Amino acid sequence: AQSVTQLDSQVPVFEEAPVELRCNYSSSVSVYLFWYVQYPNQGLQLLLKYLSGSTLVKGINGFEAEFNKSQTSFHLRKPSVHISDTAEYFCAVTSGYSTLTFGKGTMLLVSP
Amino acid sequence: NAGVTQTPKFQVLKTGQSMTLQCAQDMNHEYMSWYRQDPGMGLRLIHYSVGAGITDQGEVPNGYNVSRSTTEDFPLRLLSAAPSQTSVYFCASSTTGGRDEQFFGPGTRLTVL
Numbered sequence: 001a002q003s004v005t006q007l008d009s010q011v012p013v014f015e016e017a018p019v020e021l022r023c024n025y026s027s028s029v030s031v032y033l034f035w036y037v038q039y040p041n042q043g044l045q046l047l048l049k050y051l052s053g054s055t056l057v058k059g060i061n062g063f064e065a066e067f068n069k070s071q072t073s074f075h076l077r078k079p080s081v082h083i084s085d086t087a088e089y090f091c092a093v094t095s096g097y098s099t100l101t102f103g104k105g106t107m108l109l110v111s112p
Numbered sequence: 113n114a115g116v117t118q119t120p121k122f123q124v125l126k127t128g129q130s131m132t133l134q135c136a137q138d139m140n141h142e143y144m145s146w147y148r149q150d151p152g153m154g155l156r157l158i159h160y161s162v163g164a165g166i167t168d169q170g171e172v173p174n175g176y177n178v179s180r181s182t183t184e185d186f187p188l189r190l191l192s193a194a195p196s197q198t199s200v201y202f203c204a205s206s207t208t209g210g211r212d213e214q215f216f217g218p219g220t221r222l223t224v225l
Contacts, residue, residue, distance in 0.1 A: 009152065030209045043116075043202055043216030051211060090154060093208030099145070099170060104154035106197075 002027040002093050004103035008107065012109045015083055021076040021106045033043070033074040034092040035065055044090060052076065082112035086110045114138050118203050118217035125193040125224045133188040133220050135203030141215070143206045144186040148172065148199040149219075155202065161186055162209065193224045 005053050007022040022085060036044040048059025055067040065076045074091060091103040119134045137144065145160035147170075157170030161180040175197060177189040186205075190197060199221045206212040 006154075035122055036214075043218050044204075044214070045216065046213045049213070096209075096211060098210055099157055100210040100214065101157075102147075102155040104152060 002031065002095055002101050004091050004093050006091055006103035006106050008106050009104070010107045010109060012111065013081055015110055015112050019077065019081050019085075019108065020109065021089050021091075023074045023076065023103060024041050025072050025074065025091070025093045027093060027095055029095045031093050031095055033065075033067060034094075035059065035063070035074075035076050036090045036092060036102075038088045038090065038105075040087070047076070047089070063103055070104050079111050080107070083110050083112065115203055116171075116203055116215050116217035118201075118220050120220060121201075121218065123220060124220050125190075125195060125222065129193050129225060131190050131193065133190075133203075135186045135188065135217060136184050137186075137203075137205040137215070138184065139205060139215065140183060141184065141205035141207055143209045143212070145170070145204050146176070146178065147190045147202045147204065147216075148197075149202060150199050157169065158188065158201075195222055195224045198222060198224045210212070 003026045006022045013019050019049045034049045035047040037046045037047045050067045058064045084106045088105045090105050094100045116137045142163045146158040147155040159178040160166045191218045203217040204214040206214045
């Protein structure tokens with residue numbers, strides 16, 4: 001079985017500050033990891049993914065994430081956030097071609 | 113390409129009524145899935161399909177039925193609506209499965225009174 005834990009339900013930050021959204025996973029096999037973003041009243045869209053290779057993954061809108069196998073983590077980072085980054089962020093895991101398991105989400109609140 | 117479309121956008125039902133949420137994709141994706149999103153719960157998988165004629169249950173299938181007669185369409189049926197099914201429902205599709213990028217529809221907000 002696979003599971004995802006997003007440790008923070010809300011993360012408030014000021015504009016232009018750095019941010020890290022935390023994600024830990026559990027799985028008994030090799031995993032593929034994802035971050036999806038949901039802007040208000042919209043569906044989810046892919047931010048970035050780790051399938052294999054380099055553990056540092058770059059995504060859209062200046063976001064990046066680092067896969068750490070020993071710590072079973074896949075934290076999302078951005079060095080300087082904008083108001084427009086206000087959204088809910090979901091970490092997700094799958095062990096292959098099986099179904100995707102989502103975390104409960106982290107609401108990023110960027111204020112001026 | 114329209115991507116993934118869902119209808120209706122909003123729906124109010126009374127307890128015991130039935131209805132079908134429609135989902136269609138024009139990307140020739142084999143894999144389609146239905147999720148429900150509830151506050152503080154993230155997205156939970158209801159049913160999924162790996163191709164026409166093949167469906168399987170997800171984490172929370174009770175009270176829902178699906179069928180996949182064509183590659184494009186994957187309707188979700190509520191057999192007898194209950195207040196616990198009040199939620200936002202998202203349909204998603206991808207090329208072959210979970211490791212591929214999931215393309216999400218805009219969602220259907222369902223309220224059961």
